[in-house]
Amino acid sequence: DTEVTQTPKHLVMGMTNKKSLKCEQHMGHRAMYWYKQKAKKPPELMFVYSYEKLSINESVPSRFSPECPNSSLLNLHLHALQPEDSALYLCASSQDLAAYRGQFFGPGTRLTVL
Amino acid sequence: QQQVKQSPQSLIVQKGGISIINCAYENTAFDYFPWYQQFPGKGPALLIAIRPDVSEKKEGRFTISFNKSAKQFSLHIMDSQPGDSATYFCAARRATGANNLFFGTGTRLTVIP
Numbered sequence: 735d736t737e738v739t740q741t742p743k744h745l746v747m748g749m750t751n752k753k754s755l756k757c758e759q760h761m762g763h764r765a766m767y768w769y770k771q772k773a774k775k776p777p778e779l780m781f782v783y784s785y786e787k788l789s790i791n792e793s794v795p796s797r798f799s800p801e802c803p804n805s806s807l808l809n810l811h812l813h814a815l816q817p818e819d820s821a822l823y824l825c826a827s828s829q830d831l832a833a834y835r836g837q838f839f840g841p842g843t844r845l846t847v848l
Numbered sequence: 849q850q851q852v853k854q855s856p857q858s859l860i861v862q863k864g865g866i867s868i869i870n871c872a873y874e875n876t877a878f879d880y881f882p883w884y885q886q887f888p889g890k891g892p893a894l895l896i897a898i899r900p901d902v903s904e905k906k907e908g909r910f911t912i913s914f915n916k917s918a919k920q921f922s923l924h925i926m927d928s929q930p931g932d933s934a935t936y937f938c939a940a941r942r943a944t945g946a947n948n949l950f951f952g953t954g955t956r957l958t959v960i961p
Contacts (some may be wrong), residue, residue, distance in 0.1 A: 774954070775953075779948045826909035837882075839892045842889075
């Protein structure tokens with residue numbers, strides 16, 4: 735299995751809702767990432783997990799809360815989002831954080847905040 | 849500031865032609881340079897990557913050329929096909945740190961039949 739899966743594919747939520755995005759990989763990778771991508775822009779790094787521990791938080795607002803329950807799963811909990819948070823949310827994984835490690839992306843979750 | 853600069857923003861190439869996308873960087877601590885291909889509504893897919901101790905890497909119709917002294921690298925797509933029409937991102941990562949990638953701004957490639 736050489737892919738990263740993400741659910742749901744699409745999500746529409748109101749500003750008062752709580753929802754979660756899920757990501758899963760079965761490649762034995764020990765580093766996992768959340769990115770946010772706006773239309774016609776490159777992905778922007780949000781969080782990095784290494785061996786299930788948060789390694790990087792790129793000054794992301796607290797309304798985004800990541801969680802890594804085990805080495806195969808990564809969640810992103812969403813609460814009180816703003817319309818400007820609407821974007822494609824991408825999960826990625828790599829073997830680890832060492833040099834020359836390619837990151838493999840999932841298909842993304844298209845999030846719309848009303 | 850933009851750590852990796854990419855050009856052109858968009859590119860139109862005839863089928864069978866060569867597509868060339870260029871990237872430049874300033875941070876000499878970068879040690880790994882991948883290229884990603886992204887189709888609309890999909891996640892980026894790792895296409896090909898190079899390390900700075902190599903000047904060229906070829907995989908099928910895709911070639912990366914790397915000029916360490918000029919701090920530039922480019923993607924060449926030979927015999928471009930309509931199925932290559934996508935957005936291409938170059939990226940770079942530091943030798944130390946958390947493997948976070950610094951992406952270029954992207955090039956939208958259109959290959960005309």
